[in-house]
Amino acid sequence: MPDVQSMVLEFVNKLRKRKIEGSQATARCTVELLRSVISHHRVPHANQASALIDAVKAVGGQLVAANPVELAVGNVVRRVLHIIREEDLSLATAAVAGLDLLDASDDDEDVNGKGIGYPAMSAAVVAAAARSTLRPPSLQTLLEGTPESATVPYTSSSGADSESKTADKSSITRKLKHDVIEGVNQLIHEIAGCHEQIAEQAVEHIHQNEVILTLGSSRTVLEFLCAAKEKKRSFRVFVAEGAPRYQGHLLAKELVARGLQTTVITDSAVFAMISRVNMVIIGAHAVMANGGVIGPVGVNMAALAAKKHAVPFVVLAGSHKLCPLYPHNPEVLLNELRSPSELLDFGEFSDCLDFGSGSGSPLLQVVNPTFDYVPPSLVSLFITDTGGHNPSYMYRLIADYYSADDLVM
């Protein structure tokens, strides 16, 4: 499968060179890549699930190493692993004799079919997968520590599962791969649609004449605000410009184009203005398991100011941004320093940046971080595609999406 290998390499290169911006785009690309990895992977007859898991893990490891700061990659890889495990589990628990109408040619079509589009065909499978995704781990599985084992009581499964116990080996193989791809397609769908899911909740949180502060440029925030605007709420938005990348200007431009009252302020004026703001809404880069948020640089300042003035600090995050890791010193370790040229003109200060003079180290250092970490204590509310949550609940929400075996990759 040289084509898959080259696709992986190409994507790794893109990640290394930071060509892909934004966690949503990264997540989308990652999951699509993983889908083709899975579909091209030749599954052995025995123990196919673990073979698939190994393949995905190998690719996932490369991707994560390429850009460890982009947590969405790791999240998506873990989600896919979780899907494989769940599908395997549900197949093992239920022998699906009646559903073996699928054949190999179908499988091959799936690979190229970008569509998310045949849920009707295997509605039962999807339902089972969904159920198993949402099902809390039973005490027994926790005790035995083997999620793959077929110890889930039959009664908890649907009636269709329990009726047949004998399954053709080859059909199970194809079935697993098919189901996994099905699940991955669903994940793609979910990532693509998280904006709408989040935006739907906008009206519940924004009232008339509200003043909202936001910073950075997040598509989710844009959709969220516009959704409220479409529901005829009239409110005003302050946008911090987000130096040195000035993403705020882009956001402001979009907002104005959609007819929202927008005021661009400097980042330094955040504290001055926060006392007249009713709510701070930001889009997260990643949400950690402890409820901490990694967001665009400057977010921590805004969160502190909001806390000081008792202004609700709301974080919007699609489920692909939920990271199952607990951060340690995230403002440094999960950060990325960008080029100093965004801050200082090299031409003007080139003499000061000279390593050759004096002690050999330059007198001047320029620090230009990309991200900022907001501790959970400063966050009032998370709005994800499944609804609003407290920071203290995030670990639980995250447990639904990932299996504990995949946390360390």
Add this chain to the structure above:
Amino acid sequence: MDPRRGPLAVPKVRRVGFFTSIEPSPETPRPNRSLSGPAEAITSSSPLSDSPSGQFISPVQIPPSRHHSDNLASRAAPVPVPGPSAFRRQLANDRTLHVGSYNPVDSLLGTSPPSSNGEVSEDSGSLFGFQRSDSAKLSASFPNGGFDMTVAVRAPGESEAKVATASTSDGRKKNVEASGESESVATKPRKEKETRSLKEKTSKAERRAIQEAQRAAKAAAKGEGSKRAGESSRPKPSKPAKQPQPKKEAPQVTSSVSEKRAVSVEKERRMDVPQTQMQYDDKSRVDKAKRRSVVEQTESKNKVELFLHLPQYERGNQLPNLSSNIFTLDTIHHAVYKVGLQHLAGDIAGDNARCIAMLHAFQEAINDYTTPPMKDLTMDLTAKINGYVSFLIECRPLSMSMGNAIRFLKNQIRKLPVDLSEPEAKASLCSEIGRFIDEKILLADKVIVQHAVTKIRDGEVLLTYGFSCVVEMILLYAHEIGRKFRVVIVDSRPNLEGQKLLRRLVTRGLDCTYTHINAVSYIMGEVTRVFLGASSIFSNGTLYSKVGTACVAMVANAFSVPVIVCCEAYKFHERVLLDSICSNELGDPDAIANVPLRNNKKHSKTMDNNKNLQFLNLMYDSTPAEYISMIVTDYGMIPPTSIPVIVREYRREDLLL
């Protein structure tokens, strides 16, 4: 701030807070300046001609070489409206020799040791004892050997011995003694002056009769000393021996000062504060002001609703017209006009620089002033100054410190004795202005540097925000005396003043880290102290400073890093402020709209006419007192809660009387 409590005011020369250094207070004065008046006379006054209190601040500390005319004036108001670069260059030149933004020569080390030397050499015999007490006091003020050099230069063995024992009160007593001593030394004419000033003093005392009466008898001696100190800071030189009778406020001067009167006086004073902020949402007043105005500002198209009470103008486009009619204008003195335009164009930035430039312009204007026939100097000059001030406000809203300086000047005009001839009055005013600049700004900065540098230890990481000349002086001085530390400069759009500071520090060999304000919480983890400048500090402890200061202070507070604010006491203001909205200044919105990005440079331009999009360029913000650990001022190091104390009790004699 209950005015009725006024009369209970305590002795003037008490110092507040912690302090490390020499001068009991900068407002203690270089006394007696000669009659000749104009600013030069002050600065060049010889050490000999110093009155007792001269020992606190040795006269040479304001050395002749730093001359308003040749140095400050030229810097503040270069002949053609200068580009900022010219201004910077000059400063840079200065700096090649000395510490400090204003004036080099008064860098602490540069001046104080020579000053003592000078005194010894010139009048060594008679003044020796006095000199010794001086040095004792000095060395006492460097408790931790921070100023080794100073001590080394001037400390004979015995003075060091005194260090251990001398308490501040001790030192003060010594001052009184010493003053007696030096009085005896003084020459005849000086003696005359002294008596004159004493008489004048009694008149002042009358004014504050109640206060004086309430003072305990035991405090009398001290009070005398302190009073002299306080008094000598007032315009004694050109005053006649008779009781001065400022005409405008005759009732105040009459001997019976009732409490009620004190209240009314204080109220009047408050009214007297130049209104730095007109309420721009009041249509009729705005229209009236527009008719009078010289500067035709174009109002910005998209006003921010929250700030309708503030003027929102587009900057810079009217400058060519204005600079062309500089010579045709007769209502406004050309020096003032020039300063106004420089403010408008942003060539002079920084509160101290603006204030000094304004005061120099006023000096020039007063020099060129002639009282029209049938008019009274006091009244007419006040009216003139009011006109100038409103012109300056049109150019750019005044900073709080400028308001204070203007109030000082008006009080000086009001206090002019009637029987003073016009040239004398003018000379006296000019010298008072010069003294204000020297003592309240330049000298105060030096004192602040001395205090603040004791808070810098080896291996520290100091963070500063934007550009503050006092902070710059502190950093450079600390570097000069060999402290090893690193500086983090936090900067913000749109002015990027931090780059100016960065360039200056790096060329002097300081280890610097540069970042923008968004990254402040990234960098704060490694910072050990935050030094901030101030535009003003209000009497509820609120720090009013360049926008972003509050963010930095807040983050520092969250990281438990001490925040030290450096601010000259003349910037303190008796107003109170809670937020950054009610009182602020709006800069040019275009400065924000223009983004230095390659790809989307144009985007804001095309959106310009969309009424939904506004750009808000706030200039200041207010930092709540709880974020401030300490304020370093010329009276010592104080907590923010002590601001009203200074405002009410220490500055009373400058601003209120």
